[in-house]
Amino acid sequence: MKRIAILISGGGSNMVALVQAMQADFPARPVLVASNDPHAAGLAKARALGVPVAVVDHRSFVGDRPAFETALLAAITPATPDILCLAGFMRILSAEFLAAFGKPVLNIHPSLLPRYPGLDTHQRALEAGDTEAGCSVHRVTADLDAGPLLGQARVRVLPGDTAESLAARVLVAEHRLYPEVLREVCQNASI
Numbered sequence: 001m002k003r004i005a006i007l008i009s010g011g012g013s014n015m016v017a018l019v020q021a022m023q024a025d026f027p028a029r030p031v032l033v034a035s036n037d038p039h040a041a042g043l044a045k046a047r048a049l050g051v052p053v054a055v056v057d058h059r060s061f062v063g064d065r066p067a068f069e070t071a072l073l074a075a076i077t078p079a080t081p082d083i084l085c086l087a088g089f090m091r092i093l094s095a096e097f098l099a100a101f102g103k104p105v106l107n108i109h110p111s112l113l114p115r116y117p118g119l120d121t122h123q124r125a126l127e128a129g130d131t132e133a134g135c136s137v138h139r140v141t142a143d144l145d146a147g148p149l150l151g152q153a154r155v156r157v158l159p160g161d162t163a164e165s166l167a168a169r170v171l172v173a174e175h176r177l178y179p180e181v182l183r184e185v186c187q188n189a190s191i
């Protein structure tokens, strides 16, 4: 049974999807939800789901990323996670953090990587006239949104789509994709 820690920065809808998937015959259980933002709405959702939470406010470490990452690692380690899932987590993690954690780190990104790493992915897809968009789950490496792909889901761009309407449809696909990929990762020890 793999132990999963989840990092969030905001609403945590992907965290909720992961936690709700990790029931019954799923080969993993959530052991911690942590956020860099004490006001993240996802923290209350995690508590309501019975998952322990932790906060490491990045504003307490302005200009000192190593100190923030050391504090984050100290908050995560006692939960002894096997895998770290970033879910709407908006801080970049350094190679040093990834090496110190030493276990797989996954992330979900709202585009069909390698297209549109970074922010404003839906607006960029619309401006490019793309007919499809989607989301990607990938291994996290020091290169932003560039680690090995583990799964993708495609979503049609519809006439009249705005960044908001497209984001809402992609988010539904994210909530299906992330648990599917996590299940595969837990069952495939080679990651």
Ligand code: GRF
Residues within 6 Å of the ligand: 008, 009, 010, 011, 012, 013, 014, 015, 087, 088, 089, 108, 109, 110, 171, 174
């Ligand atoms: C999602 O689109 C996710 O892909 C991106 O942040 C958005 C919000 O995620 N990383 P959540 O609702 O906080 O899980």
